[in-house]
Amino acid sequence: MLRFENVGLRYGLGSEIIRDASFNIAPQSFQFLTGPSGAGKTSLLRLMLLSLKPTRGHITIFDKDAATLDAEKLTGVRRRIGVVFQDFRLLDHLSTYDNVALPLLVQGRSPNAYRAEVVELLKWVGLGDRINALPAVLSGGEKQRAAIARALIARPELLLADEPTGNVDPEMAWRLLRLFVELHKSGTSVVIATHDLGLMEALGSVRKLVIADGHVQVIDENET
Amino acid sequence: MSEADEDVAVPNTPVAALIPHDTVSGRALTAVIAILTFLACLCAGGGVLLAASTSAWRSDVSREITIQVRPHAGADADAEVNKLVIIASASPAVATVNAMSRADTEKSLAPWLGAGLDLSQLPIPRLVVVRLASRDPAAMAALRAAIAKAAPDAMFDDHMVWLSHLTTVGRYMTLFATLLFLLVAAAIAIAIGFATRGAMAGAREIVEVLHFVGASDRFITRHFQRYFFRLSAEGTGVGGAAAIVLFLIGEFAAARGANGPDGVAMTVLIGSFRLPLVGYAAILGVCVLLVAMAGLFARIVAAAHLRALS
Numbered sequence: 001m002l003r004f005e006n007v008g009l010r011y012g013l014g015s016e017i018i019r020d021a022s023f024n025i026a027p028q029s030f031q032f033l034t035g036p037s038g039a040g041k042t043s044l045l046r047l048m049l050l051s052l053k054p055t056r057g058h059i060t061i062f063d064k065d066a067a068t069l070d071a072e073k074l075t076g077v078r079r080r081i082g083v084v085f086q087d088f089r090l091l092d093h094l095s096t097y098d099n100v101a102l103p104l105l106v107q108g109r110s111p112n113a114y115r116a117e118v119v120e121l122l123k124w125v126g127l128g129d130r131i132n133a134l135p136a137v138l139s140g141g142e143k144q145r146a147a148i149a150r151a152l153i154a155r156p157e158l159l160l161a162d163e164p165t166g167n168v169d170p171e172m173a174w175r176l177l178r179l180f181v182e183l184h185k186s187g188t189s190v191v192i193a194t195h196d197l198g199l200m201e202a203l204g205s206v207r208k209l210v211i212a213d214g215h216v217q218v219i220d221e222n223e224t
Numbered sequence: 225m226s227e228a229d230e231d232v233a234v235p236n237t238p239v240a241a242l243i244p245h246d247t248v249s250g251r252a253l254t255a256v257i258a259i260l261t262f263l264a265c266l267c268a269g270g271g272v273l274l275a276a277s278t279s280a281w282r283s284d285v286s287r288e289i290t291i292q293v294r295p296h297a298g299a300d301a302d303a304e305v306n307k308l309v310i311i312a313s314a315s316p317a318v319a320t321v322n323a324m325s326r327a328d329t330e331k332s333l334a335p336w337l338g339a340g341l342d343l344s345q346l347p348i349p350r351l352v353v354v355r356l357a358s359r360d361p362a363a364m365a366a367l368r369a370a371i372a373k374a375a376p377d378a379m380f381d382d383h384m385v386w387l388s389h390l391t392t393v394g395r396y397m398t399l400f401a402t403l404l405f406l407l408v409a410a411a412i413a414i415a416i417g418f419a420t421r422g423a424m425a426g427a428r429e430i431v432e433v434l435h436f437v438g439a440s441d442r443f444i445t446r447h448f449q450r451y452f453f454r455l456s457a458e459g460t461g462v463g464g465a466a467a468i469v470l471f472l473i474g475e476f477a478a479a480r481g482a483n484g485p486d487g488v489a490m491t492v493l494i495g496s497f498r499l500p501l502v503g504y505a506a507i508l509g510v511c512v513l514l515v516a517m518a519g520l521f522a523r524i525v526a527a528a529h530l531r532a533l534s
């Protein structure tokens with residue numbers, strides 16, 4: 001599904017923050033991306049999302065060479081990926097409902113066709129009573145859940161989540177984690193960037209991509 | 225309606241508002257477009273008014289010729305005038321012939337020479353005003369030849385020189401109005417171009433999020449185009465309506481003062497201030513054109529901006 005081969009990334013003329021990263025994200029897999037703060041987790045996620053171009057190496061996504069994707073194909077690839085940003089990236093002038101419905105809207109689906117689906121998901125993430133609220137009046141946790149709902153609504157094949165439980169209480173964190181697991185069971189590959197050890201331990205022996213000093217190490221107890 | 229919709233109020237149309245509308249820059253741009261549209265509509269309406277006036281002048285002048293009988297010592301001017309009236313009336317190109325009497329001629333000189341003067345001793349030329357039914361060249365040439373033969377000293381003036389000057393002036397003024405309109409249209413295009421760039425830079429995060437959720441460049445461009453289309457429709461609506469109101473006020477004022485001395489003088493000089501229907505149609509056409517142009521420019525600039533981003 002997603003393959004990194006000797007990928008390196010540097011910003012401007014600085015030193016490489018990701019060096020020789022080589023790993024696979026298999027279809028229907030579940031993994032955490034972890035490492036200390038500032039290690040490059042978000043940059044690695046952005047490389048996976050193809051919002052950054054690697055300074056060297058090779059990325060293959062959905063059997064396509066990322067370097068040769070034109071704008072149209074890139075759009076097609078992104079429609080198969082759901083993403084939860086650390087800073088939520090909700091559009092401030094749109095209601096919670098409109099923010100969550102955005103991925104379906106840009107696919108050209110009729111609002112009437114997806115209304116029930118969006119409302120149902122919003123209720124599931126506990127935002128049933130905040131449907132018409134603007135992001136400015138949502139709490140951090142509510143924004144987080146709205147961002148997660150937006151990432152899930154189009155049933156992506158690959159979900160990238162950057163600290164998705166960073167702003168919610170443990171109970172909601174556990175609930176959201178269960179949502180990711182359910183999504184994974186229904187066939188979506190999930191990558192969750194986190195440095196929350198409790199969250200990782202909660203799921204037992206899950207595959208981990210550990211980034212430190214620019215190097216990515218894959219730890220998969222199930223493989224050995 | 226599904227069960228999910230029953231206990232929550234869900235907005236019906238989220239589609240239109242992907243780019244926030246009610247912003248300071250949006251309102252400023254609407255005002256700029258309104259002002260520029262107002263000027264463009266004045267140019268268009270003024271051009272039509274001018275074209276209508278010069279056409280009326282040309283029509284009046286071209287339908288008339290004047291024969292001037294110069295006074296000679298011992299000559300019978302009345303007899304010569306009568307002879308010319310008979311010759312002119314016989315021409316198939318002529319509709320009516322009006323020989324001005326000496327009294328009428330003296331009266332027509334009063335504004336320049338003053339009233340109450342005894343002009344009987346002055347050698348005053350006599351005028352025969354011929355209203356044409358057509359400007360058939362052969363009939364006109366025959367009329368000119370017949371008048372030259374009957375009265376060699378009479379001056380035949382078909383006003384062609386004046387008509388030619390009038391046509392040239394009218395053409396230049398119409399050209400000037402067109403040029404002004406094009407300049408205003410170019411100013412609107414530039415304003416829209418800069419505003420689109422500014423709006424896209426300001427909405428960078430929106431564009432980024434739209435890209436991440438799978439929006440195509442075409443989708444984003446369409447929404448920016450829709451945004452500027454709406455802004456320019458509001459602006460041109462206000463500008464065009466203001467121009468129409470101004471022309472209507474002008475018409476009303478001209479009609480009210482038409483019988484006064486100033487009104488008569490204005491009517492003689494520039495014709496009636498009455499924008500024909502085609503003028504109002506031109507104003508509407510200008511508004512539609514400017515809205516379409518604004519939408520097109522927004523689309524081009526937005527597409528170029530997205531290409532540069534990628």
